[in-house]
Amino acid sequence: MTDGIRRQTGKNPQAELFAQLLNDVAERRDRQAFAQLFEHFGPRLKGFMMRKGANAELAEDLVQDAMIAVWNKAGMFSPGKGSVTTWIYTIARNLRIDRLRREGSRYFTDIDDYEEASDDPASDDVVISKQQDLAVTEALDVLPDDQREVIVMAFMDDLTQSEIAEKLDVPLGTVKSRMRLAYRKMGSVLEDLR
Structure with a gap:
């Protein structure tokens, strides 16, 4: 381990x-x-x-x-x-x-026999969500470091492409290219996992 x-x-x-x-x-x-x-x-x-x-x-x-x-x-x-x-x-x-x-x-108080429908996701939804999370993680892992970095910064750090370019000190076009390549590669990996 x-x-x-x-x-x-x-x-x-x-x-x-x-x-x-x-x-x-x-x-x-x-x-x-x-x-x-x-x-x-x-x-x-x-x-x-x-x-x-x-x-x-x-x-x-x-x-x-x-x-x-x-x-x-x-x-x-x-x-x-x-x-x-x-x-x-x-x-x-x-x-x-x-x-x-x-x-x-x-926010909900029990009132005698009143039963509120559960807002918790169905167990099938939880399983599907975990499978999707795992698939996305696997897709991220196949990306080269520079492409993974811009994807993580965009989605985990919630940065715009301009902010990513500034933070990495690279041209905005480079960030856009890396994201486009990453999306393509991730898309094909995710398709293969289906």
Whole structure:
């Protein structure tokens, strides 16, 4: 399992660093490695949560919960299923969804024999959603690092193409080309997985 973490695919030095840090947390409960992961992902996860509608306090709570889950589940990470970044964001996203469901149910008070229809997704929907998440993760994994990077920045960090170009210090046309190539490659991979 931990050997798998070391065999992070791709040549992205940052991805390899994250994989090594997570491996150190999994194997040795390395607090410094965890601190580096927290320092990198904490602010990004908070921004992600706030862009999805959470206030600052809720976003902080969700970040804390997500990073505690990363600490506790570090040994469960499997590089064959995606990158460390994707894994951490998936944990955070799932915690956000769970919190919204819990808080949404607080607004309903039991009244004698009144039964409210469940807003929870059907079990089939949950299975399909997990299969789709896995398929997208697999499709992301086949992309070259430069293409994966722009897709993650667009969808995880919610950046525009212009913001991505500025952040990567590349021309806007380069970002558009990378996204177009990534969409094509992901589309063919997703078609093959159907």
